[in-house]
Amino acid sequence: MKKLLAVLAVVSMLPVATMAQTPSWFEIKGELKTALESKGDVKRGEVSFEQCVGCHRADASGRVSGAYPRLSGQHDTVLVKQIVDIRSGRRNNPKMEPFIGDHVLDAYQIADVAAYLSGLPIALANGKGPGTLVAKGKELFDKDCAVCHGPKGQGDVAKFYPMVSAQHYKYLLREVNFIRDGDRRNSNPDMVKVIKPYTNGELEAVADYMASLAAPSK
Amino acid sequence: MTSQIYRYASKLALVPRGLSVMLAFGLVWAAPAQAQDAKTIASTVCSACHGEDGNSLVPMFPKIAGLQEEYIVKQLRDFKSGRRKGDIMAPVVAALKAEDFLPLASYFSSQKMKAGEVDDKKLADLGKLVFFDGNEDSGLPACVGCHQAQGAGHTIYPRIGGQHGTYVSQQLKNFAAGDRSNDVSRFMRVAAKRMTEEEINAVSAYVATLGAK
Numbered sequence: 001m002k003k004l005l006a007v008l009a010v011v012s013m014l015p016v017a018t019m020a021q022t023p024s025w026f027e028i029k030g031e032l033k034t035a036l037e038s039k040g041d042v043k044r045g046e047v048s049f050e051q052c053v054g055c056h057r058a059d060a061s062g063r064v065s066g067a068y069p070r071l072s073g074q075h076d077t078v079l080v081k082q083i084v085d086i087r088s089g090r091r092n093n094p095k096m097e098p099f100i101g102d103h104v105l106d107a108y109q110i111a112d113v114a115a116y117l118s119g120l121p122i123a124l125a126n127g128k129g130p131g132t133l134v135a136k137g138k139e140l141f142d143k144d145c146a147v148c149h150g151p152k153g154q155g156d157v158a159k160f161y162p163m164v165s166a167q168h169y170k171y172l173l174r175e176v177n178f179i180r181d182g183d184r185r186n187s188n189p190d191m192v193k194v195i196k197p198y199t200n201g202e203l204e205a206v207a208d209y210m211a212s213l214a215a216p217s218k
Numbered sequence: 219m220t221s222q223i224y225r226y227a228s229k230l231a232l233v234p235r236g237l238s239v240m241l242a243f244g245l246v247w248a249a250p251a252q253a254q255d256a257k258t259i260a261s262t263v264c265s266a267c268h269g270e271d272g273n274s275l276v277p278m279f280p281k282i283a284g285l286q287e288e289y290i291v292k293q294l295r296d297f298k299s300g301r302r303k304g305d306i307m308a309p310v311v312a313a314l315k316a317e318d319f320l321p322l323a324s325y326f327s328s329q330k331m332k333a334g335e336v337d338d339k340k341l342a343d344l345g346k347l348v349f350f351d352g353n354e355d356s357g358l359p360a361c362v363g364c365h366q367a368q369g370a371g372h373t374i375y376p377r378i379g380g381q382h383g384t385y386v387s388q389q390l391k392n393f394a395a396g397d398r399s400n401d402v403s404r405f406m407r408v409a410a411k412r413m414t415e416e417e418i419n420a421v422s423a424y425v426a427t428l429g430a431k
Binding site: 053067 | 352354357359360361362363364375403404405408409
């Protein structure tokens with residue numbers, strides 16, 4: 001256990017970028033590069049996050065309604081990329097955009113916030129789906145999604161793939177619709193291709209299944 | 219600087235003079251100079267509108283008792299520089315010295331803001347929802363996020379628990395219209411713009427009832 005903790009401590013001290021691989025579907029440059037190469041400071045991140053808790057809650061659990069996602073425990077690479085994409089307009093998010101411009105956070109503070117959030121314990125209670133579509137959803141997930149998002153929905157920190165397990169159902173459902181319909185423009189084109197033929201019912205099923213997955217024990 | 223010279227001069231002057239003079243000066247100089255000054259300024263300059271202890275009795279004038287020190291200093295600086303506009307405050311602050319800001323802020327910050335009464339229970343109940351949840355449809359963040367439970371605030375986020383509802387609603391309207399623009403990272407201008415008039419009135423009614431009874 002001590003050894004494991006020591007290894008974890010070393011890993012958590014590395015800049016975000018050492019964990020990241022060169023992706024094929026976007027370029028790491030500008031403030032994204034700066035943030036990924038910066039060693040996020042958890043303490044500073046906690047202070048920067050204060051302005052976010054009005055929506056994402058003090059424990060970063062988001063809203064069970066799905067209006068705002070859970071951020072606690074999410075991969076730091078994912079958080080950095082999404083914040084950068086939202087404020088650059090690549091990901092359309094008019095509710096959040098005015099609160100995370102560079103008049104609020106600079107690139108280093110993005111890394112700080114990501115370091116803080118990724119280290120938070122994952123709040124257990126998330127918004128669940130109907131539960132009746134889980135079996136159908138698992139079938140689709142295992143076939144199409146698990147290869148990137150992991151068999152348990154744990155995502156992939158090195159590849160910028162988000163953890164999708166234990167996320168709020170309504171949030172997952174909204175985002176998969178946005179991705180399929182091309183409204184989430186910073187999505188991996190490979191994913192868009194895969195879920196393009198999905199019906200609304202199939203998206204509901206996959207979201208139902210992902211929301212039913214337990215958070216990975218870190 | 220001048221006060222140091224005076225202090226030195228007065229010490230010199232004390233030597234040949236009588237004990238009574240020495241005592242009189244001694245009393246004045248023995249008290250922590252800044253606190254004494256702040257309290258004097260508070261009662262001669264600020265109290266007419268904000269109340270002796272910072273609990274103003276007039277709803278359009280804010281209570282400043284128990285506001286965060288950092289927040290009060292920022293507001294005074296902003297009034298002085300014109301970043302925050304106020305027909306009443308501008309000439310008052312113009313007459314103050316910048317070095318008085320921190321002692322003044324420290325004095326009022328150490329007072330307790332008194333909670334107001336509930337005028338309209340139904341309106342305050344709606345305000346409570348806004349305070350704790352915001353509005354997910356309009357993307358209004360919950361007030362509690364920054365202003366904390368009981369509206370106590372911290373560091374740069376001012377206490378709003380117990381503040382006059384009339385004042386709070388006026389400030390929210392000023393933020394929404396852009397007439398008040400000295401908020402940190404434009405946060406309140408964005409948030410207030412997302413509020414309906416009903417939400418503004420409701421949350422103002424609610425926060426007025428919070429804080430120390």
